[in-house]
Structure formats: structure tokens, C-alpha cells
Amino acid sequence: MPKKTAKLHSVVFFIYPGVKLLDLAGPLQVFNDATDQLSGAQTYRTALVSADGAEVATDTPVSVRSEPAAQWCNPIDTLVVVGGRGAQAASRNAVVVDTLKRLANRSHRIASICTGAFLLGAAGLLEGRRAVTHWRYCTDLARDHPETRVDTNPIFIRDGHIWTSAGVTAGIDLALALVQQDLGRDASLSIARDLVVFAVRSGGQDQFSTTLHSQVSDQSSRFDKLHAWMQENLHDDLSVEALSDRVGMSPRNFARQYQASTGSTPAKAVEAMRVEAARRYLEETDLTVVRVAEICGFRSDERMRKSFIRTLGVPPHDYRRQFQGEVSSTPHDEES
Known part of the structure; x- marks a missing residue:
């Protein structure tokens, strides 16, 4: 007797002129690469739809074909609204x-990539919800939709059956999170490995990385190699004396040159990197606060507690509880 074919999960990408190609291509690739871990069978059926079904111009020389949305009369498992200049x-x-709106009314789960959140807002789908978009446009989204609680920090947010994400590559993080919800963590990690994604990032992580911020601030690129080494060796001695020795400068001259180049003291830069790393451990692992403090170079959980309060306004234990609460239950979770 032949095996019964499993129903494919439908993922419909809603596009329009001026979409950003990577906003579309990244998440689309994630869903197309997702397969059942046991049988290897395809698990998602993807489609690109637009209001009129015409060929859609992207922000690159590449245009993409679309289907008319009117053809989609069946329920949609996941509707993804792509972002872009348009x-x-x-x-x-x-x-x-x-x-x-018509597509959303038939969709079990709705997501936006980057500025796709503006279309969700226009359709009334973000009223009373928490949402995010690309950091450049968070102020505009909050202005246009004051009924929405716009959070400028996370790379993606889930509020009930509505998911929103920050810009560009955050769409891949969002797609991997959706796959994890459907198929489990192992399936999501397997796709990430195949796509050579450096790390599967949780939604609560900031749009800005401390290392990238340091690189942007240091316009001379003078300390890029040092920043990369610091990021990989947070548990080491990162005092001014140790860092100055590494770059072959006197402690006083190093401290002066570093602040002139980056706008921050070495101590503040080290603290920011360690806090960022500790946040990831608290978000993504069950390691104790004491162990996280040790790994990230704080030397003691009390020092990490003071750094968290100074930079984030909450101690590590409360941060972990707050973060887990945000991702596991939201005001509209009863809809999902």
C-alpha cells in the first residue's frame, strides 16, 4: 500500500514593485531547503503572489514572476510580506x-520582512501589537502607526500569530525561527548549516552587534583586528595594559588613541562586548549565571550583575526571565 503523502505547508510571499531581492530570496531559500528529517520529503510549498500577478521589479536588475493573489482562495499556512524601497x-x-487584507484573512500565520511591516500596519494587522522593522525605519513606523508598540532593538518579534523582523538578513533568522516552530530545532539548525549561516540568532538579539558598532565608530579601521581578537577572547585579561601590549603601544597612548578613534574607552568597549555575549548565553542556553559570567570574562557573577544593571537596567536573572517571557508568551498568544 503506498504511503500517504504529507500535506505541504503553504508559504505565500506577497510582493510588489521595489521589493528588496535579499528580503525575498533569503527566507524563500530557507523554506525551499526545509525537508522532513526522517523521509527527506519537501515540507513547504512556496509561491510568490502580487496584487495583479505581473512581473515584479526588485531593487536589483533581477525581476521576479508572480501569481495573481486572486487565484489564492484556499487557506494559507504562512503569509510573508516582503520589504524593500517600495x-x-x-x-x-x-x-x-x-x-x-484578503490574503491575511485566510492566513494562519503572518510575517513581515524589514519594511514589509508598513504594509501590515496599513492593513490594520499591527494594531495593539509589538513589532519591529529595519532600524532606519522604526521611527517612521511608530509615527505612521501609533497604535503599534515599535521596538527598535530585536531582530524579530512574535506577537501571537504575527511575526515581524528587522532588515535584510534578519529575514533569514525569522524564517529559521518559523521552521523551528513547525519542524523543530534540529531541522532549523540543519538548514542553517547547509546555508552556512554563522549562528542561529534568537529574536531577542539586538539589530546592532557591539563588534560592528565598534567597527563603524572606528572609521580609521585601526583597531579592527584588535576588536575581532577581543570578541574571540572575552575570558582573557582585557585590561588596558593587556590590550595596549597587544597592539604595541603604551597604556596611556593606547587609551587616548582608542577613545579618539572609537568614541569609547577601552573599558566600556570590553564591558559592552561581554554583556552582549552574556545576553546570548542567557537567551539561548540553560547555563547558570555563574557559568556565563565565567565564560564571558566577568570573573564573578556579581561583576556581571553590576554590568547588566549599568548597561541594561536589569540584573542577569531578571533579564533571562524577561526575555523568556517575551518570546514564550505575548499578549496575543491565545490566537496562535
Whole structure:
């Protein structure tokens, strides 16, 4: 007797002129690469739809074909609204917004990539919800949709059956999180490995990495190699004396040159890197606070507690509880 074919989970990408190609291609690739861990069978059926079904221009020379949204009469498992330069114009287009509303009414789960959140807002899907978009446009989203609680920090947010993400590559993180919800963590990690994704990032992580911020601040690139080494050796001695010795400078001259180049003292830069690393451990592992403090170079959990309070306003134990609470239950979770 032949095996019964499992129902494919439908993922519909809603696109419009001016979408960002990577906002579309990254998440699309994640879903197309997802297979059942036991049988190897495809688990998702993907489609690109637009209001009129025409060929859609992206922000690159590449255009993509789409299907007319009117053809989709069946329930949709996951609806993904892609971001891009054309998002705000599309959010003011009544035909596009009405089409999105009809698709959303048939969708079990809805997600936006980057500025796709503007279309969700225009369709009334973010009212009373917490959401995020690309950091450049968070202020605009909050202004256009004051009924939405816009959080500028996370790379993605789940509020009930609505998911929103920050810009560009955060769409891949969001797609991996959706796969994890559907198929489990092992399936998500397997796709990440195949795509050579450096790390599977949780939604609570900041859009800005401390190391990247240091690189942007240091316009001369003078301390790029030092920053990379610091990030990989947080448990080592990162005092001014040790760092100055590493770059072959006197402690006083190093401290002066470092602040002139980056706008921060070496001590503050080290603390920021250690706090960022500790946050990831608290978000993604069950390691004790004492162990996290040791790994990240704080030397004691009390020193880490003081750093957390100084930089984040909460101690590590409360941060972990707050973070876990945000991702596991939200005001609208009863809808999901």
C-alpha cells in the first residue's frame, strides 16, 4: 500500500514593485531547503503572489514572476510580506492593501520582512501589537502607526500569530525561527548549516552587534583586528595594559588613541562586548549565571550583575526571565 503523502505547508510571499531581492530570496531559500528529517520529503510549498500577478521589479536588475493573489482562495499556512524601497508606496496603494487584507484573512500565520511591516500596519494587522522593522525605519513606523508598540532593538518579534523582523538578513533568522516552530530545532539548525549561516540568532538579539558598532565608530579601521581578537577572547585579561601590549603601544597612548578613534574607552568597549555575549548565553542556553559570567570574562557573577544593571537596567536573572517571557508568551498568544 503506498504511503500517504504529507500535506505541504503553504508559504505565500506577497510582493510588489521595489521589493528588496535579499528580503525575498533569503527566507524563500530557507523554506525551499526545509525537508522532513526522517523521509527527506519537501515540507513547504512556496509561491510568490502580487496584487495583479505581473512581473515584479526588485531593487536589483533581477525581476521576479508572480501569481495573481486572486487565484489564492484556499487557506494559507504562512503569509510573508516582503520589504524593500517600495514598501511605503505600496502601503499607500489601496488595491495592494486590500489584496493583503484578503490574503491575511485566510492566513494562519503572518510575517513581515524589514519594511514589509508598513504594509501590515496599513492593513490594520499591527494594531495593539509589538513589532519591529529595519532600524532606519522604526521611527517612521511608530509615527505612521501609533497604535503599534515599535521596538527598535530585536531582530524579530512574535506577537501571537504575527511575526515581524528587522532588515535584510534578519529575514533569514525569522524564517529559521518559523521552521523551528513547525519542524523543530534540529531541522532549523540543519538548514542553517547547509546555508552556512554563522549562528542561529534568537529574536531577542539586538539589530546592532557591539563588534560592528565598534567597527563603524572606528572609521580609521585601526583597531579592527584588535576588536575581532577581543570578541574571540572575552575570558582573557582585557585590561588596558593587556590590550595596549597587544597592539604595541603604551597604556596611556593606547587609551587616548582608542577613545579618539572609537568614541569609547577601552573599558566600556570590553564591558559592552561581554554583556552582549552574556545576553546570548542567557537567551539561548540553560547555563547558570555563574557559568556565563565565567565564560564571558566577568570573573564573578556579581561583576556581571553590576554590568547588566549599568548597561541594561536589569540584573542577569531578571533579564533571562524577561526575555523568556517575551518570546514564550505575548499578549496575543491565545490566537496562535
